[in-house]
Amino acid sequence: MTEEQMEDVFDTYGLSSLFSRFKTPLYVTGLLDEVEEDRLGDFFDNIELSSDVLFDEFRFWFQYFSVAER
Numbered sequence: 001m002t003e004e005q006m007e008d009v010f011d012t013y014g015l016s017s018l019f020s021r022f023k024t025p026l027y028v029t030g031l032l033d034e035v036e037e038d039r040l041g042d043f044f045d046n047i048e049l050s051s052d053v054l055f056d057e058f059r060f061w062f063q064y065f066s067v068a069e070r
Contacts, residue, residue: 007019009041025059
């Protein structure tokens with residue numbers, strides 16, 4: 001997924017501030033590089049994150065969600 005696509009999904013779920021905090025770690029880790037927009041949307045539909053969530057927590061829950069959906 002491109003950076004613009006990631007930003008769109010975060011914005012759609014009202015998490016633009018979270019995206020601005022996670023923009024660099026997402027780029028460095030490549031966590032969402034091979035992920036479809038739908039999977040990230042499904043994640044946000046099913047997992048509620050607080051506004052002060054740390055990137056490592058986000059990464060853990062996203063990877064957990066991705067594995068659990070297989």
